[in-house]
Amino acid sequence: MIKHIILVVLLCFFGQTVYSQTKYTYRSPLNIPLAISANFGELRPNHFHMGVDFKTNGVEGLSLFAVEDGFISRVKVSPFGYGKVIYIDHPNGVTSVYAHCSAFKGKLDSIVKLTQEKEQNFEVEIYFTEKDIPVKKGDLIALSGNTGSSTAPHLHFELRDTKTEDALNPLLYGFEIADYKAPEIRGIKVYSLTNEGYQIPGKAKYFKVTKGQFGYYVGGDLISIPSDFSTLLGGIGFAVEVVDFVDGSTNTCGLFGSALKTEKDTLFCQEIKRVSFDETRYINSHKDYVEYTVNKRKFHKSFKTDENPLDMYSCSQNNGVIPVKPGDTLAIHYAAFDLKGNKSELKFKTAVLAGSPNTTATIFPSWKYLFPDSSYHFHSDQAEFYVKEMTFYEPTLKNLSLKGTFSLGDAKTPIQQAITVKLKSSNKPTSKNYLAVTTAGGRIKPLATSIEGEWFTAESMYLGSFSIKTDTLAPSITPLNFKETDLVTTKKRLTWKVMEYQTLLSDYDLFIDGKWVLLEYEEKSNYVFYDRPSTFTGEHELLLIAKDRCGNVKEWRKKIKFQ
Numbered sequence: 088m089i090k091h092i093i094l095v096v097l098l099c100f101f102g103q104t105v106y107s108q109t110k111y112t113y114r115s116p117l118n119i120p121l122a123i124s125a126n127f128g129e130l131r132p133n134h135f136h137m138g139v140d141f142k143t144n145g146v147e148g149l150s151l152f153a154v155e156d157g158f159i160s161r162v163k164v165s166p167f168g169y170g171k172v173i174y175i176d177h178p179n180g181v182t183s184v185y186a187h188c189s190a191f192k193g194k195l196d197s198i199v200k201l202t203q204e205k206e207q208n209f210e211v212e213i214y215f216t217e218k219d220i221p222v223k224k225g226d227l228i229a230l231s232g233n234t235g236s237s238t239a240p241h242l243h244f245e246l247r248d249t250k251t252e253d254a255l256n257p258l259l260y261g262f263e264i265a266d267y268k269a270p271e272i273r274g275i276k277v278y279s280l281t282n283e284g285y286q287i288p289g290k291a292k293y294f295k296v297t298k299g300q301f302g303y304y305v306g307g308d309l310i311s312i313p314s315d316f317s318t319l320l321g322g323i324g325f326a327v328e329v330v331d332f333v334d335g336s337t338n339t340c341g342l343f344g345s346a347l348k349t350e351k352d353t354l355f356c357q358e359i360k361r362v363s364f365d366e367t368r369y370i371n372s373h374k375d376y377v378e379y380t381v382n383k384r385k386f387h388k389s390f391k392t393d394e395n396p397l398d399m400y401s402c403s404q405n406n407g408v409i410p411v412k413p414g415d416t417l418a419i420h421y422a423a424f425d426l427k428g429n430k431s432e433l434k435f436k437t438a439v440l441a442g443s444p445n446t447t448a449t450i451f452p453s454w455k456y457l458f459p460d461s462s463y464h465f466h467s468d469q470a471e472f473y474v475k476e477m478t479f480y481e482p483t484l485k486n487l488s489l490k491g492t493f494s495l496g497d498a499k500t501p502i503q504q505a506i507t508v509k510l511k512s513s514n515k516p517t518s519k520n521y522l523a524v525t526t527a528g529g530r531i532k533p534l535a536t537s538i539e540g541e542w543f544t545a546e547s548m549y550l551g552s553f554s555i556k557t558d559t560l561a562p563s564i565t566p567l568n569f570k571e572t573d574l575v576t577t578k579k580r581l582t583w584k585v586m587e588y589q590t591l592l593s594d595y596d597l598f599i600d601g602k603w604v605l606l607e608y609e610e611k612s613n614y615v616f617y618d619r620p621s622t623f624t625g626e627h628e629l630l631l632i633a634k635d636r637c638g639n640v641k642e643w644r645k646k647i648k649f650q
């Protein structure tokens with residue numbers, strides 16, 4: 088039985104804490120020295136990085152071990168996301184997660200393969216009880232890999248609170264990485280804000296931060312902002328662009344903690360220790376979304392809206408909204424730190440120029456904007472949009488069209504939960520029709536669509552313009568590591584490229600002499616492959632079938648002799 092998790096606070100300075108861990112008995116999931124290529128809490132599209140990425144020497148196939156006694160509670164095989172992933176529940180209330188594996192080992196491997204065969208599906212998810220597959224600390228459970236959305240071999244490792252499934256920062260819970268490098272401050276941004284912490288459109292200013300011999304500098308230690316950043320309805324807020332590093336690696340890591348102080352007060356602090364999966368998408372409210380997507384700058388806001396529920400703000404005065412008047416000068420002190428206590432600081436003054444404040448009484452008129460705390464239903468005889476409360480992070484331009492073209496909001500604006508879109512078809516609907524949304528990049532994205540009478544319904548995680556499309560094109564199938572004309576092969580693995588051009592692949596199956604065999608699928612590369620057992624030889628008939636969501640089917644047949 089593992090002792091309770093105890094965090095010992097060693098030092099406190101500038102509202103910042105250095106953590107040390109005791110009473111952990113986890114072993115490493117790998118048998119090589121632990122090095123990370125990504126840390127917990129890094130800013131990613133629509134989520135914080137919920138674990139750490141352990142390096143695997145750039146290769147697949149390293150042995151992965153259970154970090155503590157427990158039992159395998161869940162396993163999943165998917166061509167997306169975590170790929171092949173194992174969850175182990177431990178008696179201390181923590182679950183360890185091993186993602187992007189290339190293969191499972193032992194009893195687990197046989198159970199997964201039997202289930203795949205029974206369900207005739209590569210994609211499976213199985214939940215277990217503690218009696219099914221108990222494991223001992225150090226048991227070999229899998230081989231490391233690059234499956235799912237991973238783009239290079241590594242082990243994505245997580246610790247979760249078993250009960251809440253919150254992701255825990257593994258570097259605070261028993262896994263240590265040498266780190267003597269302080270975070271690097273790269274930029275500052277100042278925003279004009281409403282009282283609710285909403286950004287006032289067009290009123291934000293970016294300042295580049297430089298690293299000098301004696302520390303960090305911005306604008307000769309004095310930056311100035313226009314007088315109309317001051318508003319009677321709110322104040323100003325700051326965001327800091329920071330990346331971090333660990334020893335023995337050139338990878339940039341995410342920021343663990345920051346504190347924003349004025350002369351008198353500590354105004355806003357963050358420390359990423361745990362993140363709930365239900366809330367991780369609120370990263371779109373935490374980071375400066377436009378800087379992240381357009382300029383690739385990783386800004387952490389030191390202010391928040393009331394709707395932002397993230398549990399990482401260890402101090403917050405007035406949500407970080409600082410009331411100012413034209414002519415005011417503020418002394419600002421930023422500290423950015425990692426969980427080893429390495430710290431960088433930036434001190435500067437912010438002058439609000441003399442002049443007129445912003446006196447606009449209604450910054451977000453309700454005929455023009457949609458609000459985070461409201462639900463909406465827009466409809467005409469051709470279209471309907473349903474929007475739940477807590478869908479928007481900020482007041483969002485309505486941009487509504489319900490006739491001829493159908494749109495709501497802007498594809499560039501992130502949302503927290505799906506909106507429901509209903510469009511009426513002007514022609515008789517067929518199974519080849521589907522609803523699609525045009526994304527920010529101009530890409531047409533298919534939506535999982537249900538058709539009832541003339542009405543098409545779909546849930547969309549994107550705002551923007553919606554339309555009914557038709558897909559009559561089947562996927563294509565092309566041999567990748569052998570030739571269409573080959574009559575004989577010595578290959579142990581046969582690989583094909585399967586491309587679906589409009590919607591998504593819904594099914595892919597390989598039959599050999601009429602019998603279903605396991606065909607693995609990697610969505611990121613669009614390839615499927617079959618690994619034959621070494622004893623499997625002789626001439627056989629292969630039939631590969633690929634089907635898209637609109638039911639368009641491609642069949643690929645061939646007799647081939649395995650040697």
Ligand SMILES: [Zn+2]
Nearest residue numbers: 125139140243
């Ligand atoms: Zn990862």
